[in-house]
Amino acid sequence: MFTAARAPQLKTVLLASGLVLTLAMGVRHGFGFWLQPISQAHGWTRETFSLAMALQNLMWGVFGPFAGMAADRFGTARVVIAGALFYMFGLLWMALVAQPTLFIVGSGILIGAALACTAFGAISGIIGRIAPAERRSWAFGISSAASSFGQFALMPVEQQLISSSGWQNAFFVLAALQVLVMIPMAFKLREPAHITGHGPQQSILEATREAFAYRPFLFLLAGYFVCGFQLVFIGVHMPAYLRDKGIIDPNVAVIALALIGLFNIFGSYYAGHLGGRFPKRYLLATIYITRAVVIALFLLAPLSSWSVYIFACAMGLLWLSTVPLTNGVIAGIFGVKYLSMLSGFVFFSHQVGSFLGVWLGGYLYTRQGNYDMVWGITIALGVFAALINLPINEKEIVRAPAVLA
Template sequence: MIPADCPGSATLIPSPPLRRPAPWIALACGAVIVTIAMGIRQGFGLFMRPVELDFGVGREGFGLAMAVQNLIFGLAQPFVGALADRFGPGRVAAGGGLLYAIGLALAALASTALGLTVTLGLLLGLAMAGVTFVVVLGAVVPLMPPGRRGAAAGIVTAGGSVGQFLLVPATQIAVDGLGWRGALLAAAGLAALMIPLAIGIARKAGSAGGRTAVTPNDIPLSSAIRQAAGHRGYWLLNAGFFVCGFHIAFVSTHLPAFLTDAGLDPGIGARALALIGLFNILGSYAFGVAADRLRKKYVLSWIYFARAAVMALFVVFPLTPLTATLFACAIGFLWLGTVPLTSGLVGQIFGVRYLSTLFGIVFMSHQVGAFFGAWGAGFIFAHTGSYDAAWTLSLGIALLAGLLNLPIRDAPLARPDMQTRPA
């Protein structure tokens, strides 16, 4: 730099560092991104019957497209999370929003099962990884004080349910009025709004708010991953979240068809998905607050046990519009409350520096479960003519997940060289 007092010289002022977004701005933009991304996605089950009638793609074929979406969504999470940790979540979210819009627009042109698998499956699976919980929570949560992180995660998670409540009925209206292709094009235009919203969660890679326990020079990502891999509780979280993914994909993909098969009006299926979203707004926030006040692993176990009870009652009682509505309300309250609790446990045990990457790996397990929930239920239906075995399987693994979360060692990891400093 040329000294400022040299004759004829100009003072060179270094560029200011990229400022962190205000926490409330990041929270609002992150919640709206998740609202759009999850709201559109939760309505895909409404396209199953119109697509089947239009060009003969059966439920197993459509379920496979949804299963591929869930699988790619999951497999991409650790890598997308690492990109967000390295290059910043804003860039990753903007790219995800663009790919989301392109995938939906191309899906509207599909005329084969392969076309649906490539667009709704592969492209949207990649896009979802960039605009949902792993990237958005990794952007928002570190900006919050430690005592408010669970509530913030709950608000972002609830955004997905606001989208489900608002956009699933809108999707049904669009399918009825525009046809399934026109509805996908309308959804593509909505998805494009996520691109400018990504500015609100943009921050310098590696920056975080608040104070966090770190080593003097901060451990590298590879060490953080090895540390998590050696922690039994981390694997138990992966196993429990696998079950959550199975439940979410099975119900969201197959519930409308299950209700229609029983002779109920198709509108009841759309209403059920909307009610799941509505009650999950309450559940996500409630469980997010619980993550700040109660032991997270016990609340997680309670959620899985409660899911088992709700499913058992649903299959035992006669299927009517009333029982479908009550099931939707109950399962909705338990729907995504696992997200703030599971991400909160990851941050509590391992810190928030690499939250996007470490939670991304756990979320990959969630989406592998979702693959089997979407495709497996379709496979069971295709070979047995009913969803009875799928409901029984869902109930059993809910009980298993409740048991797996109980022995998790949830104390923060301590190392001799750890100290606390501003992140």
């Protein structure tokens, strides 16, 4: 039986997972800074690098359920160690490979696998099992805030590394950090086997079938698709979009993306806090419709560095605030035994959206010479996601009682 006294301390788990998420998500959010220097160095169009980023996000989603299964079965620590190694090799691949197809496929698989093993899906299970039910949404908020801190803290570092030492050497430095920071933190994420096994007596296949046969789970999948589309399009294409519009100073994009990370620390934390007090489906719907409004106002307002900063602050409050709420809904409905796996399935939908968002950005820009159509799609999808979250039933699923032999 689960007892808090025998479980790893929640504070230790949150600190270690926070550092893993800080590094994993901080590096990932900064990939947009490499779009122009890599494209110029190799003579590629923006579509080539965009396709590589799109495949990374898609493979992150593809590997997510399997990384979650492994974390639920074998423990989070082993999965994070594997992820740190994948991350290191993926960054080295991006630095050294100049052939477009190999760059796209190799970086897509390696970085995708790395993120699946070190980001929210793999980490969520141990947090959900360690945190008491009444503090679970808050704990998810803390972990989301840590990833946002990574975006805030590491983006200026990444831009400075590129400027001072070149884009290849910047990859080398970040590759070393993966193993030097993540692996020691992974050993803090070990959990006793009895905690991993706590929950309904279901097989992986039974838990998967149950989830996909339950309509609220499908609504979460649809909403998270939109989340991925919006965030990755903005994160990867914002620097290039601003330059196209006449804001040539690269520091504006750096500051904007850092502001998104800074304000998302507060947005994620308070989303998790409010998720323990109010229906999470209403909070999710509010986040999505507000994103649509903020994007529309940004496009309608005269563009300046200050309008970019205001947009970044507003989007930052909404950026990853969906994560603690979505994970909280999953844990509340299905329990925590297979939380990493089920979060991985939902995140796969997120990454399908990410793939389309980043790839369409590059594809439509190449064909039309602007991002106008993609911005319009992000607004329409925000309205759709708000509506699809409203009917979600957050109550614990009713299971038939087990039949004793």
